[in-house]
Amino acid sequence: MGSINQNxxxxxxxxxPEPGHRKVVxxxxxxxxxxxxxxxxxxxxxxxxxxxxxxxxxxxxxxxxKKCNGRSVIDHxxxxxxxxxxxxxxxxxxxNYSKSTWINDAIRLLAFEKWITEKNIKNLELVxxxxxxxxxxxxxxxxxxxxxxxxxxxxxxxxxxxxxxxxGYLPIPLQALVWxxxxxxxxxxxxxxxxxxxxxxxxRITFVSYFFNxxxxxxxxxxxxxxxxxxxxxxxKRDGITTNWLHLYNYKKDDxxxxxxxxxDTILRFNQKSRGKQIHxxxxxxxxxxxxxxxxxxxxxxxxAARKLKKVRFLDIGEEFNLRPLIEIDLKESLYGHTAxxxxxxxxxxxxxxxxxxxxxxxxxxxxNQGWEFALIQAWKLVSKGDLxxxxxxxxxxxxxxxxxxxxxxxxxxxxxxxxxDMVAVNGKAARNSYLQGGYPQNELVNVEALRYLHLxxxxxxxxxxxxxxxSFTVLVLGDYLAENTHHQxxxxxxxFPFFSSSVYLIVKSHPNCPVNAAxxxxxxxxxxxxxxxxxxxxxxxxxxxxxxxxxxxAYYSGLPVISILSPxxxxxxxxxxxxxxxxxxxxxxxxxxxxxxxxxxxKKTNPEDYFWLDPALPRWKKLLGNN
Numbered sequence: 001m002g003s004i005n006q007n008x009x010x011x012x013x014x015x016x017p018e019p020g021h022r023k024v025v026x027x028x029x030x031x032x033x034x035x036x037x038x039x040x041x042x043x044x045x046x047x048x049x050x051x052x053x054x055x056x057x058x059x060x061x062x063x064x065x066k067k068c069n070g071r072s073v074i075d076h077x078x079x080x081x082x083x084x085x086x087x088x089x090x091x092x093x094x095x096n097y098s099k100s101t102w103i104n105d106a107i108r109l110l111a112f113e114k115w116i117t118e119k120n121i122k123n124l125e126l127v128x129x130x131x132x133x134x135x136x137x138x139x140x141x142x143x144x145x146x147x148x149x150x151x152x153x154x155x156x157x158x159x160x161x162x163x164x165x166x167x168g169y170l171p172i173p174l175q176a177l178v179w180x181x182x183x184x185x186x187x188x189x190x191x192x193x194x195x196x197x198x199x200x201x202x203x204r205i206t207f208v209s210y211f212f213n214x215x216x217x218x219x220x221x222x223x224x225x226x227x228x229x230x231x232x233x234x235x236x237k238r239d240g241i242t243t244n245w246l247h248l249y250n251y252k253k254d255d256x257x258x259x260x261x262x263x264x265d266t267i268l269r270f271n272q273k274s275r276g277k278q279i280h281x282x283x284x285x286x287x288x289x290x291x292x293x294x295x296x297x298x299x300x301x302x303x304x305a306a307r308k309l310k311k312v313r314f315l316d317i318g319e320e321f322n323l324r325p326l327i328e329i330d331l332k333e334s335l336y337g338h339t340a341x342x343x344x345x346x347x348x349x350x351x352x353x354x355x356x357x358x359x360x361x362x363x364x365x366x367x368x369n370q371g372w373e374f375a376l377i378q379a380w381k382l383v384s385k386g387d388l389x390x391x392x393x394x395x396x397x398x399x400x401x402x403x404x405x406x407x408x409x410x411x412x413x414x415x416x417x418x419x420x421x422d423m424v425a426v427n428g429k430a431a432r433n434s435y436l437q438g439g440y441p442q443n444e445l446v447n448v449e450a451l452r453y454l455h456l457x458x459x460x461x462x463x464x465x466x467x468x469x470x471x472s473f474t475v476l477v478l479g480d481y482l483a484e485n486t487h488h489q490x491x492x493x494x495x496x497f498p499f500f501s502s503s504v505y506l507i508v509k510s511h512p513n514c515p516v517n518a519a520x521x522x523x524x525x526x527x528x529x530x531x532x533x534x535x536x537x538x539x540x541x542x543x544x545x546x547x548x549x550x551x552x553x554x555a556y557y558s559g560l561p562v563i564s565i566l567s568p569x570x571x572x573x574x575x576x577x578x579x580x581x582x583x584x585x586x587x588x589x590x591x592x593x594x595x596x597x598x599x600x601x602x603x604k605k606t607n608p609e610d611y612f613w614l615d616p617a618l619p620r621w622k623k624l625l626g627n628n
Contacts, residue, residue, distance in 0.1 A: 006119065061408055073309060105132070129153040132329070136321050244360075370402070397575050428612035474540045477507065485548065499592045508526050509536055541599075
């Protein structure tokens with residue numbers, strides 16, 4: 001044990017603490033000018049990334065097998081034959097990017113737990129607005145006989161409407177019932193749309209996909225083109241193969257169909273235009289009183305199971321640190337809240353949809369391991385149809401924990417094991433290696449082309465012509481899906497911009513869900529562009545990307561240097577993590593230095609086939625679908 005008593009400050013805020021502290025831990029920062037010797041939790045996490053990630057996955061696995069009255073938590077979640085709810089919960093989904101941001105603090109606590117070993121700490125001060133984190137650290141300090149103090153920072157102002165704030169004050173089960181009524185009322189116009197075509201379809205291949213990401217002009221004319229699937233639907237249609245398309249509608253993400261009535265009209269146009277070669281329907285087309293009643297009965301069963309588990313401390317999770325204060329919100333929402341009812345509605349809708357669908361050879365769905373997918377898997381296996389195939393449609397990032405599970409999850413000897421599709425169709429070497437390194441059974445992986453990235457072949461052919469001969473230097477700013485991350489990215493750019501050379505120009509390509517307004521950043525001479533990324537990449541010299549966006553892949557394999565900003569609130573979620581010649585920065589100074597660096601580095605031709613399979617003839621897809 002160390003010989004020097006230490007006072008420790010954990011700084012969970014922006015900026016830097018005031019001078020005078022002997023030992024500082026930066027909870028979500030990478031560096032501090034005032035404290036060059038500060039310990040950075042994000043850096044420690046990356047140092048032991050594999051170990052920490054596996055420890056967290058192990059904790060989640062163990063939580064499901066905690067015992068209550070002689071039965072595991074998972075067994076208590078068996079609501080009826082063939083349907084186990086545990087796998088639909090937020091705990092299993094592990095969406096640390098947007099839904100369950102507490103996971104990032106849990107990962108930091110695991111890194112902190114390892115670092116603090118053999119440190120002789122007598123006083124620990126936390127500066128944070130996070131009550132759950134403070135409770136975790138306070139309990140640990142009491143156990144270790146360390147004096148704990150908490151400087152509570154004010155939380156961000158609530159920008160929600162009065163109605164939403166009132167809704168938030170309601171008990172969680174009552175919130176769920178209010179949401180339940182809203183769901184049925186708002187989506188009722190979709191009921192029955194496409195139902196007759198669905199029941200009489202001649203197609204034996206079904207796709208389950210999202211209803212957004214449609215090509216606007218095509219949708220308006222009744223042609224189904226979706227960026228998730230590129231030209232695969234048209235290829236199958238051209239070859240005379242009838243397909244069925246079960247769409248998940250989300251009005252929040254759909255500019256083309258901002259209401260259920262709009263979505264219903266679009267479905268009708270798709271079916272009329274395809275003339276029986278493509279059958280289109282939404283999951284909400286199967287809404288009805290029977291689905292509503294079955295969902296509520298399942299919810300009552302879930303509430304009874306949750307009440308039994310409440311009597312024991314099954315929520316306790318962790319070794320040195322008890323992560324209960326962090327995980328509790330997701331557990332309550334998953335067991336009592338509108339998330340629970342949403343998952344149950346999805347299961348009952350899938351059950352109804354598949355019951356009415358003629359026998360199928362294959363079902364292909366977009367795989368992100370969300371709750372609705374585990375509902376689909378269990379409903380599909382209840383009706384004993386053909387092969388079920390999950391397709392990770394984008395990139396499989398190291399820290400996107402949705403794609404990873406403890407290795408024990410793949411042990412077929414346990415009861416109520418993790419529901420899995422028959423196969424996972426991986427779109428390149430990178431995705432395949434990620435699954436294998438995560439312990440996924442190799443015999444359940446099949447290779448397909450990366451439909452969303454087929455255009456990268458064109459980039460590769462043009463890379464030689466991308467060299468800068470314009471006498472200026474243009475930075476393409478690629479924004480994030482989340483407003484918080486985009487604002488951080490732009491704030492760093494604002495601080496760095498005065499130190500750029502006068503010949504640097506900025507073009508911003510926002511994420512569709514998070515538009516950037518130039519008026520919000522008056523000190524930057526921005527050009528906001530609505531052009532496609534492929535067009536913009538030809539006119540730019542370097543890409544400055546958010547930490548999460550998959551557009552970084554487009555930039556990298558177009559031959560552009562990529563500078564990616566690390567977000568203080570999340571882990572390194574970049575799809576280019578671990579790839580050479582990508583600059584990761586966290587401060588304005590680092591951005592200036594990286595930009596100077598990439599202006600002097602010669603470009604290197606990069607082949608996207610190293611990451612994705614991109615044969616435009618789609619031989620792997622044809623083999624998978626039996627279309628030879």
